Amino acid sequence: MNDSIRSQFPSLKRIVNGRPIVHFDGPAGTQVPQSVIDAMVNVYSNCNANTHGHFITSHETDQLINHCRKQVAELLGAEGPDTISFGANMTTLNFTLANAIARTLQPGDEILITQLDHEANRGPWLNQRRHGIIVREVALEEDGSLDYADLEKKISERTRVVAIGLASNIFGTVNEIDRVRQLAYEAGALLVVDAVHYVPHLLTDVQAIDCDFMLCSAYKFYGPHVGILYSRPGALDSLNTDRLRVQVQRAPNRIETGTHNHAALVGVSACVDFLASFGNGNSTREKIISGMSVLQTHERGLAQQLYLGLRDLEGVDIYGPPLKEEQRAPTISFTIENKRPAEVCKFLAEHSICAWDGHFYAKRAVEVLDLMEVGGVTRMGIAVYNVESEVEYAISTLKKFVEG
Ligand SMILES: Cc1ncc(COP(=O)(O)O)c(C=O)c1O
Numbered sequence: 074m075n076d077s078i079r080s081q082f083p084s085l086k087r088i089v090n091g092r093p094i095v096h097f098d099g100p101a102g103t104q105v106p107q108s109v110i111d112a113m114v115n116v117y118s119n120c121n122a123n124t125h126g127h128f129i130t131s132h133e134t135d136q137l138i139n140h141c142r143k144q145v146a147e148l149l150g151a152e153g154p155d156t157i158s159f160g161a162n163m164t165t166l167n168f169t170l171a172n173a174i175a176r177t178l179q180p181g182d183e184i185l186i187t188q189l190d191h192e193a194n195r196g197p198w199l200n201q202r203r204h205g206i207i208v209r210e211v212a213l214e215e216d217g218s219l220d221y222a223d224l225e226k227k228i229s230e231r232t233r234v235v236a237i238g239l240a241s242n243i244f245g246t247v248n249e250i251d252r253v254r255q256l257a258y259e260a261g262a263l264l265v266v267d268a269v270h271y272v273p274h275l276l277t278d279v280q281a282i283d284c285d286f287m288l289c290s291a292y293k294f295y296g297p298h299v300g301i302l303y304s305r306p307g308a309l310d311s312l313n314t315d316r317l318r319v320q321v322q323r324a325p326n327r328i329e330t331g332t333h334n335h336a337a338l339v340g341v342s343a344c345v346d347f348l349a350s351f352g353n354g355n356s357t358r359e360k361i362i363s364g365m366s367v368l369q370t371h372e373r374g375l376a377q378q379l380y381l382g383l384r385d386l387e388g389v390d391i392y393g394p395p396l397k398e399e400q401r402a403p404t405i406s407f408t409i410e411n412k413r414p415a416e417v418c419k420f421l422a423e424h425s426i427c428a429w430d431g432h433f434y435a436k437r438a439v440e441v442l443d444l445m446e447v448g449g450v451t452r453m454g455i456a457v458y459n460v461e462s463e464v465e466y467a468i469s470t471l472k473k474f475v476e477g
Pocket residue numbers: 100101162163164165191193194238240241242267269270289290299300434
């Protein structure tokens with residue numbers, strides 16, 4: 074299976090410093106398979122037109138947009154294509170969403186965010202303080218999980234929105250979303266979920282999660298740069314979004330502005346097919362369900378290997394929940410005693426390994442764990458195209474680094 078997956082990614086053939094490049098930078102954006110690239114090239118080669126015209130290429134553009142909504146609905150387990158909106162990226166969509174929701178709020182109303190979240194699910198809500206809205210944040214525990222007692226303390230009948238991530242892009246923590254949903258709905262609050270780091274690694278079932286809004290980003294799951302918003306049927310139609318009077322006013326268009334990146338949307342459809350290609354079944358959803366389980370098993374095995382290898386290295390501290398947790402993303406962050414993460418990543422880069430250092434916009438979490446001073450952490454993320462030999466190579470390279 075490994076070779077057949079890897080051969081689909083042209084960028085993995087790149088030679089850097091005399092050896093094939095190794096990508097552990099997936100949490101910041103994965104590599105893209107040939108099928109996705111071909112699909113996008115085909116748009117510019119054959120059917121490059123704007124929407125709603127009376128000619129063939131325009132019809133095709135209308136169809137490709139609708140098809141992409143259907144494909145993403147299958148990926149997320151959504152009710153249907155009208156629940157899926159597109160934007161430039163997750164951050165932009167979330168700013169628009171937060172501004173629209175805030176128009177329904179009064180000064181003194183409260184929004185609950187977390188210390189674990191990426192700034193993209195904090196900044197848009199923190200901004201609403203300018204309207205007299207109170208933003209409270211759920212505390213982070215040392216082990217990279219949320220303090221649920223603190224969440225219970227901070228949620229109240231004044232809470233109008235709970236904005237929370239599904240999986241942490243720094244520690245791989247998967248939050249207890251059932252518990253959060255229960256509390257949010259008891260308080261009568263909207264639940265907005267950032268699933269950017271979850272969708273690439275674990276089967277997403279947005280109806281089971283039962284949130285009002287969910288956001289994700291296709292470049293994290295083998296696609297191009299497109300932001301995706303799921304809205305519960307009816308939820309978007311009642312919001313006063315920034316939009317033009319000439320556009321379609323109802324969901325899913327209500328939060329979309331201007332012309333889409335049509336080639337990228339075709340790429341998103343193709344990357345859903347790519348994920349479905351690992352599974353079996355009669356529908357895209359069935360294939361996604363079994364395909365994500367194959368992908369999860371593969372990624373978990375490698376994450377385990379990486380975790381154990383790192384644990385055996387002198388002076389290495391690994392952050393986040395233990396890997397035995399069933400629900401954990403295969404993303405591992407660590408520090409090495411007396412070494413800055415930037416030094417670690419430069420050494421890895423000299424050995425053709427791509428990995429990130431810093432806070433990855435999960436800056437509040439890094440501040441709370443007192444890691445800003447040391448330059449944050451080194452993060453290595455497993456993707457579907459990674460293989461055992463790459464993990465072995467990374468560990469032996471880090472061993473060389475540690476031993477000086
Ligand atoms: C967990 C998480 N949320 C949100 C974002 C922002 O996504 P985008 O780059 O599409 O705005 C990222 C990007 O790294 C992320 O990892």
